Amino acid sequence: xxxRIVPWxxxxxxxxxGWRLFRAAPLGWLALVFAxxxxxxxxxxVPVAGALAAALLVPAFSVGFMAAGRAxxxxxxxxxxxxxxxFRHGLxxxxxxxxxxxxxxxxxxxxxxxxxxxxxxxxxxxxxxPDDDAMHSAGLAAGLGIAAALYAPVMxxxxxxxxxxxxxxxxxxxxxxxxxFAFLMNWRAFLAYGAAAAGLTxxxxxxxxxxxxxxxxxxxxxxxxxxLFPLLLVLLPVLFASFYASYRDVFPPGAMTSGDxxxxxxx
Numbered sequence: 596x597x598x599r600i601v602p603w604x605x606x607x608x609x610x611x612x613g614w615r616l617f618r619a620a621p622l623g624w625l626a627l628v629f630a631x632x633x634x635x636x637x638x639x640x641v642p643v644a645g646a647l648a649a650a651l652l653v654p655a656f657s658v659g660f661m662a663a664g665r666a667x668x669x670x671x672x673x674x675x676x677x678x679x680x681x682f683r684h685g686l687x688x689x690x691x692x693x694x695x696x697x698x699x700x701x702x703x704x705x706x707x708x709x710x711x712x713x714x715x716x717x718x719x720x721x722x723x724x725p726d727d728d729a730m731h732s733a734g735l736a737a738g739l740g741i742a743a744a745l746y747a748p749v750m751x752x753x754x755x756x757x758x759x760x761x762x763x764x765x766x767x768x769x770x771x772x773x774x775x776f777a778f779l780m781n782w783r784a785f786l787a788y789g790a791a792a793a794g795l796t797x798x799x800x801x802x803x804x805x806x807x808x809x810x811x812x813x814x815x816x817x818x819x820x821x822x823l824f825p826l827l828l829v830l831l832p833v834l835f836a837s838f839y840a841s842y843r844d845v846f847p848p849g850a851m852t853s854g855d856x857x858x859x860x861x862x
Contacts, residue, residue, distance in 0.1 A: 598755075598777035598845050605844055606787030610795065613837030616667040617829070623673025624832035627663055630678060631656055646719065650700055651693035654757035655681035657838070658689065661758045664839025681761055688760035691767040696753060703745045711738030751778040758842055777845055788841070796830060 617624050638652070639645040658681025663673050681689050704716035711734040755774035759765045765773065778785060 600780050601784050603783035603787050606784040607791040609837045609840040612840035613833045616836035617833045619667045620673045628832050650697045654692040655689040657757045658761045660835040661839050664836045684761040688767045699749045707738035707741045711735045751775045
């Protein structure tokens with residue numbers, strides 16, 4: 596199996612494909628996203644250990660959403676067991692990927708602590724929200740910038756790694772290696788994807804607020820959280836579905852080796 600280089604315009608198309616896959620089974624997508632959010636939120640309640648456990652399970656659950664995307668593309672129902680697809684295919688590799696992911700996050704947060712005194716690490720790992728002074732401090736801003744820069748290569752390694760391990764039978768190290776370079780080869784498409792996703796997640800709340808203001812003639816001022824929650828319920832499954840679209844575009848069926856039994860299973 597090998598990755599291919601796609602045009603930069605593919606990035607925006609992945610989002611459109613994600614929307615199409617969401618429309619194919621909206622209730623199924625919403626049920627899976629809500630179940631995932633509920634389980635991860637429940638696990639994360641426990642300080643530090645909960646956050647580590649949640650990070651450990653991220654790769655396996657990401658395969659579940661890939662399986663949901665595949666099912667939606669084939670016009671099949673999105674059943675709840677799909678969410679646990681990654682726990683049934685290559686579980687050892689998924690847990691190893693999760694362990695490495697935890698180590699990467701710990702390293703990223705450890706470096707940010709040099710800039711913000713550990714404020715970001717306590718916020719993410721322990722749920723300790725910074726106070727107003729810390730939120731507007733230069734240290735936390737620097738920590739966020741460092742975290743974004745250091746997390747970029749982690750994201751590149753993990754974009755395709757879980758599904759490569761589950762459906763192609765790759766070992767965890769090989770899956771991370773292939774994912775990193777497949778992402779790097781297609782950096783233009785991913786840059787377009789990131790810009791389109793950022794524009795979408797920014798534009799939709801602004802348009803919704805403007806529409807409400809027009810309908811209410813400026814008299815109603817709904818809480819922002821109450822507005823963002825339903826939007827997130829739609830945006831998250833679209834984004835999850837677009838991950839599958841990117842995988843299928845970069846790793847088309849014709850790019851798989853004939854002897855790859857796991858790849859055959861994925862079709």
